[in-house]
Amino acid sequence: MTDRLPHHLRSDALDNRDRILDAARALFATEGLKVPMREIARHAGVGPATLYRRFPTKQMLATEAFTDEMRACRAIVDEGLAHPDPWRGFRLVIEKTCELHARSRGFTEAFMATFPNAIDFVAERAYALNSIAELAHRAKDAGHLRPDFVLDDLILMLMANRGIQTTSEAARVAASRRFAALVIQAFQASPQHSPLPPVARLAPAAPRKAR
């Protein structure tokens, strides 16, 4: 899926590549995906040409830079799925996902892929969503998750979490943590929940053959 890491790069080239990725990770996290490519190049101490040579497009750079986060994302849903208590697992997924996304502004944008041409995180996202759907199903059966919960609510929650922007990362994480707790409270089954307004189709999030 992702292009093979070129095996026979010269040592300086490989070094530059790493520095570029480090810079990209740092800047994407703090500034979001919209940082100018040149800013990344400058921060990495290389020329623009070098950056474009290794990563012709920002999407390729982002895809490469966010593999760690993508792995973490997968680990989170797997952990939640493996938890003996589905409701506990569900809560864990929400908490950790919110924190993960709060830590990197750019990752959320990439994951959401609200961008012109979607980064090919689609497969990973579909996997995560499917897993969570399964988890939600179990949590409903256990009577802890409200029955009218739908998967779109989780996407709604993710989109909402993205809106939380503060000055420092620490403040953002703290705010996101509290937000997650509130969301969990909202999702919890309760004898007295009034009916929810209907969902609207949000994003082409379903693993469809669209295109």
Add this chain to the structure above:
Amino acid sequence: MTDRLPHHLRSDALDNRDRILDAARALFATEGLKVPMREIARHAGVGPATLYRRFPTKQMLATEAFTDEMRACRAIVDEGLAHPDPWRGFRLVIEKTCELHARSRGFTEAFMATFPNAIDFVAERAYALNSIAELAHRAKDAGHLRPDFVLDDLILMLMANRGIQTTSEAARVAASRRFAALVIQAFQASPQHSPLPPVARLAPAAPRKAR
């Protein structure tokens, strides 16, 4: 506060001014505050100079363009405050506020004033926040609002609501409506709410003297 509306504008000038405001309202709502000034001018059918002559800065334009929303915002909190049942009033405020913000992407940005130099909505915002604080106090006393609710939670909710972005306005409003319902569920007092993570200071939103 806001510059006086120039009394002695020539008729064509006044006409242009109105068209500019209409265009600004439309574009701010759909595209957000970041639309180029020239785009607004083009959409209004005037030259850039005319736009800049009437509204030297984007903030002034936004301030003028969003007076309706601002008025609506004030009306909402007043209505909520006047409601005999404080919890019912609180819910109304949340629902209507979410919808109002869902309808205009730009208004939220202006209201939040996350921007370089804050638009002088600060006074209005402070008024709204103070009113809601009072309302929340009553709702807590009535035992319907969870006791650990703080005003920052509402700001958190607004920020989160801003994150909801969809293709159409209708979808955004629908999503926002459901979001509001979930938030209300989260805020409702419940025998079984686990303690919330601590809040982090979010924005310099705190009204200076009051409280």
Add this chain to the structure above:
DNA sequence: AGCTAACCGGACGGGGGCGTCCGTTAATGT
């Protein structure tokens, strides 16, 4: 050491947004 190819980054032309200047147009009052 010396060669060669891989690699580097400064520089270029294009595009777009910004705020302002100034020559032209037309609304207004007599």
Add this chain to the structure above:
DNA sequence: ACATTAACGGACGCCCCCGTCCGGTTAGCT
């Protein structure tokens, strides 16, 4: 009807970002 003057908008110079080309540099191999 006509002078006056407010008002208009095209055009200018500035800055920033984009993606690419090309002459100089250096790693790596013999």
